[in-house]
Amino acid sequence: MKNLPDERQIYISGRLWYEIYPKMDIAPFIFALHEGIDLGKYGAGLKKFYFTFLVMPPDDKVLAPYQHYSTKKQEADISVRIPYEQVVNATEPALIVLMEQAYLQGIEQLKSYAALMRSFDVEGLKRDVEKIFKTEGWYELAAAA
């Protein structure tokens, strides 16, 4: 695995229930999107994008999806829930697809911020991320890097 700088544009983490955690590997997303995406290309409105996969049992009352955009800092922080049962039942390739969909949904949610939309091409970002996800074996390549 390559070393990543602490200061970068794309941050990805997870709030993953301990029974799920070993099954979900978010590291390939961290590396592939760090290397493949330059937020500056889409405008000045977003300098940092924090994204969180949220997978908790259905009866959990503490952790919930959220989203926040700071116009001042030009940072977005979005958490998207993936249904627990779907993750439990998914095969590894299906789980990667679920994670890809969640990430793209997170980008889609950026559109709810009018201030961001004025100065940032969210659709362009989404298109380029989709392109990465459509690359054959991108997940395995990033995991092996």
Add this chain to the structure above:
Amino acid sequence: MKHYQLDTDTETQAEQKLDSPKKLEHPFQSPQSDPQKAWYFFGLLMVVSFGVWMISQMSGEKKSPIVFEKNGEAMLAPHRQEKLNKELEEIENAIQYSLRASIDGYFPCHTCPDSTRTIYLYKGQVWRYGSTRKEENERYPGGNYGASNIVFVPEFRGTIAECLRMEKIKIYNYPLLPEARAREFLLAIPPGNKIDN
């Protein structure tokens, strides 16, 4: 007045001479009937009265903590009952979690013996144990865990007391974990924890 160097009588006369032009400028001025001061006093009184009125208005609008049933029995007002329920629920629903490395790499270390204050963790290794009853974005706003490349792994659910108990057990037992014992130096607590609790 010392610079005039006059005797007493002459000094008095000189003072009268010096004072007289002032008196001519303000012939009706006296401490008892200063209209400017009176206006200041009146203004101050108005401000204080307004403040008192505002406070009384605000306190009048504040909801009472109790309400009375038709039979005259007092009970908690709905807004207080709701707040109580929410706070009880927060106490009941807490999570003990670990923050773990999501990639192999260097992470901050608060208790490491070397001066670099960093430690190399492999993916999945524990960086910190904690407990929270707040939503995670409140606990770590902006995804700021205190280190990059971290994953939040909820490990136990229960009351806040149960979670704190579990957290403490895990922090103290950290040096017994295989990942901790495999290092050249032994950490008493996880690298992301600053103190025992």
